[in-house]
Amino acid sequence: MKTIVTKTPSDMGRYTAEHAAQDLRDAIKENGEAYLIVATGASQFEVLSHLVAQDDIDWSRVHGFHLDEYIGIGRDHPASFCGYLKERFVDKVPLASFHYLSGDTDATETVRQAATKVASVTVDVALVGIGENGHLAFNDPPADFETDSPYLIVELDHECRMQQVGEGWFGSLDEVPTHAISMSIQQILKTKKIYCSVPDERKAAAVRDTLCGPITPDVPASILRNHSGTTLIIDDAAASKIPEDVKATLERVE
Ligand SMILES: O=P(O)(O)OC[C@H]1O[C@](O)(CO)[C@@H](O)[C@@H]1O
Numbered sequence: 001m002k003t004i005v006t007k008t009p010s011d012m013g014r015y016t017a018e019h020a021a022q023d024l025r026d027a028i029k030e031n032g033e034a035y036l037i038v039a040t041g042a043s044q045f046e047v048l049s050h051l052v053a054q055d056d057i058d059w060s061r062v063h064g065f066h067l068d069e070y071i072g073i074g075r076d077h078p079a080s081f082c083g084y085l086k087e088r089f090v091d092k093v094p095l096a097s098f099h100y101l102s103g104d105t106d107a108t109e110t111v112r113q114a115a116t117k118v119a120s121v122t123v124d125v126a127l128v129g130i131g132e133n134g135h136l137a138f139n140d141p142p143a144d145f146e147t148d149s150p151y152l153i154v155e156l157d158h159e160c161r162m163q164q165v166g167e168g169w170f171g172s173l174d175e176v177p178t179h180a181i182s183m184s185i186q187q188i189l190k191t192k193k194i195y196c197s198v199p200d201e202r203k204a205a206a207v208r209d210t211l212c213g214p215i216t217p218d219v220p221a222s223i224l225r226n227h228s229g230t231t232l233i234i235d236d237a238a239a240s241k242i243p244e245d246v247k248a249t250l251e252r253v254e
Contacts, residue, residue, distance in 0.1 A: 001224050001227060003234065005252050017051040041129050048127075065183075107179075123192070126193070137185075166202075
């Protein structure tokens with residue numbers, strides 16, 4: 001895993017979008033089409049706004065996959081990841097296809113259909129973030145590092161649900177669903193290039209543990225250190241708890 005430190009969330013988003021865009025162009029050139037996993041949340045605001053502005057991507061050859069979704073809310077809910085992705089990505093570019101995870105239909109059937117689709121291809125690029133509890137997609141700690149089912153139905157932990165209230169997606173903890181559909185860790189790791197974008201001081205402890213602690217299910221994102229095609233892109237605020245001697249070794253992009 002390579003780590004890049006940027007000054008602002010916008011710099012982080014621009015770096016991620018420019019590199020992901022080049023990977024998509026390369027995949028289209030080589031294979032005639034490209035496959036992309038897209039995440040949501042505050043960490044992806046800048047990534048997606050820069051990505052949809054990239055030139056020269058033949059989006060009609062790009063197929064998208066949805067990383068995770070709450071169970072029990074429809075796409076009209078302000079916290080719906082389907083609604084977020086439609087507004088910020090799918091409606092902005094003319095994709096070949098986008099495979100949503102629906103939050104308000106039979107979750108077992110949604111998982112079955114999404115798993116069949118994603119397992120039939122090799123994904124070129126994944127855009128992901130890290131939660132305040134170190135989660136990767138909705139794989140809260142302790143995460144399942146072993147199962148190779150592409151999508152899982154997972155229970156959300158207290159810290160994860162509190163983060164969603166803190167970010168303003170829900171009015172209170174009681175409103176946050178207790179379960180979600182998440183792409184599994186093993187499926188994420190099958191992607192050729194992973195861009196993990198993490199802005200904000202709220203994520204500083206999770207970033208420090210991801211980079212400097214043991215690789216453990218207790219810090220789900222730490223598994224990314226085993227994936228040679230991963231780039232972790234963090235802003236100065238998210239980097240603020242990394243020990244200075246480690247920080248000095250990281251590449252800065254201004
Ligand atoms: O972007 P956020 O809200 O900080 O969350 C980080 C990660 O957590 C999820 O939003 C799930 O909460 C992922 O989709 C995202 O990659």
